[in-house]
Amino acid sequence: MPEMQNEPRAFTDLSAQIPFSGNDDFDRLSEKRDDAAFVASLRAEPNARSLVFVGDVPVLRQAGLRIDPWFALAEVEDFGSLRETVLLGRDKEGPRFAVLLDESVARVVGVLDPGARVDRRPRMIPNRPEYTLTDLRSLAVGGGLSSACLGMMAQAKSILYWHMRHRFCSVCGVPTRMSSAGWRRDCPSCKGMHFPRTDPVVIMLAVDGDECLMGRSGRFGKGMYSALAGFLEPGETLESAVRREIREESGILTGKVTYLASQPWPFPASLMLGCFAQALTRKLVIDRTELEDARWFSRSEVRHMMAGTHPLGFTAPQPVAIAHHLLKAWVEAVG
Secondary structure: OOOOOOOOOOOOOHHHHOOOOOOOOOEOOHHHOOOHHHHHHHHHOOOOEEEEEEOOEEEEEEEOOEEEOOEEHHHHHHHOOEEEEEEEEEEOOEEEEEEEEOHHHOEEOOOOOOOOOOOOOOEEOOOOOOEEEOOHHHHHHHOOOOHHHHHHHHHHHHHHHHHHHOOEOOOOOOEOEEEHHHOEEEOOOOOOEEOOOOEEEEEEEEEEOOEEEEEEOOOOOOOEOEOEEEEOOOOOOHHHHHHHHHHHHHOOOEEEEEEEEEEEEOOOOEEEEEEEEEEOOOOOOOOOOOOOEEEEEEHHHHHHHHHOOOOOOOEOOOOOOHHHHHHHHHHOOOO
């Protein structure tokens, strides 16, 4: 892949410019997580703040157009039904935590559509109109939070999701206990130690000269095409996963693979690994169980898709997704 134009100035890597990546100034304090006295001292600091989640949805304090996801620890106690508390780290403002509340704290509003595949009804905390529950993807698209805050919210959502789904020892089945300030679960029976998991996902553009390959899932909005993607499998290299996923979903054979950037993707806890792959063939054999459609797009078409001016109404992913940045890098490439 040719060199990109306009190298980012604030950071040396593109990954830091993509939503949910946070920044290197945030100290996760990983070497202090087993020091219970130190963690307790952080909790006692007056400027300690916490993100609060009900299930996988953050709780926000809203005043007009301003939203604030941070709560003093004393405020968090007032919610009741606390399930887990995790130390995220420290930023320039002070210690940062994440708290998981029991889902009984909130209630669903409205009636579920019998034909709905996903329950998207809003939730609220009874008798607390100043609080709203808004999914993280919508917050990222809305642009009302800083990149550093979004990074911490992604960190919190992923680790709390892991706690929700790993309450029992995978070795002997006994309930586990949280330890290491929320970054490990220990089994009191077999003494097994369990650590959070991040699932690597390859997301890639197959490119051939002035054209790139994109596909669309039936879950996408009307007219939207994106980069192909799939999970990295055990015993597989990044490059092999890229070539396999492109071949399986589109029938296209690829050769050289070039890495561009990565993005933490907290839906629920993945790491997106953005790549380009050089196409060796052109004939499409689409896996209709994975894709509704796939096709080759010219560089000019992609520019129009990103600008929302494609004559056929085709669109591309928004900047919240690494797929957008793959397309942007390819469109702006020299040569």
